[in-house]
Amino acid sequence: MSLDAADAVRDHVVLWSRAVPNRVDLSQLDDAERQRVHAAATPATARQRAAGLTLVRRALAEVLGTDAPAVAVDRTCPRCGGLHGPPRVVADPGLFVSVTHVRPQAGRMPAREAGVIVALTRIAPVGLDIVRSDDVQFPGFDAVALHPDDGLPADATSRARVWARKEAVLKALGVGLDTEPTSFPAGRPGVVQGLPNGSCAIVADLDLQAPAAEQSLGFDVGAAGQTVAAVALARSAPLVAVRWMPSGHP
Template identity: 35%
Template structure:
């Protein structure tokens, strides 16, 4: 029997509207007030809003009624990975540059990551993040961010974040389909990783801890974000998917 699908929802940061913020909880709103730069605040806000919208759609509830637990396992803060207690729905969110992405599935713990290509790629960063096989097959920034996104997605799914040396996580060179070759925190036969159809200048990946392959379905989040879930929409966002790829 095939695992349940993983739904990946894409949005652009300029789709954020004032009415979206009304569904956030007190802890989420307080966290947003601590951001120094508006662009960072808006990305985080839209990620929290989209996660609630996706969960509400799957659970048949209102976005503001979704209980999101972001407890950190290492401190009393509310900045851990999002958990929806008692729902059986696993979620993950990521944002970079102009894009926000949320993944949701019932197949197992999930991690998603999207990364914008850096304008410069230092040698130290490449050496510290890539294993020997990955480094040998990585010749440019596009390949590097693809490797990085794969690793981030896996670590999010496992619930570790970047708490282990990235060079110890081997998912293969960027020119090959991702496959777990080395990582002490997960069994290769219980890890499904796939690259996402990111826009030019970006790379993305999603990881589900389940015997794969897990069907991955991509969605434009515009209609969801500008639906009746948030009251009367102030503007309609345009499609972010075109020909099977993000644009």
């Protein structure tokens, strides 16, 4: 398994997923990560953070052939210097990481499960984003999210796809929402996209239903189209080969 993941990240974007468990597990985290978990405003956020931080470590450990607590991950925020920025593998800067969370929906009965997905690859800086269609159905979304070339998305699923592709690109570039999502159109899968700042990206939609046929994502994403995800690479070559690792981490 470890050899397999170490090989796969050379020419694939490799994905790990897990559900957020009911209790906080700090056992594999370093001091700075534990502090971030303790600083969470709600118990649900603490569980979500701990699950994400732990999954990043487990995935990296699998690729690097080491133990999860031994991996050094820098999360210095490019904007403010705080420790909540994009993860960077200190000992292996050519191994790129992206993380996305799907958070429980407050007030929904039954509450949909929370989950985390982590992407690792050596191909190029990577960005990953997962979006629930319900979360992009608010008045004003189109004004803050869409570029004129995006047109008007036909339904909630298309709107979520546009948003997931844009956030994946912004995460691959490491800028996040510091760059206006309205300043560029969502890329079309498989087509290299030139961006306003002169960089290039390539995006692919992820099929969240397909991995469930062979293996579970580890958490419930609802029916097809209710939750969508996209992955982007900051590069100008047109192929994004994606591979899911079996979930199964508790």
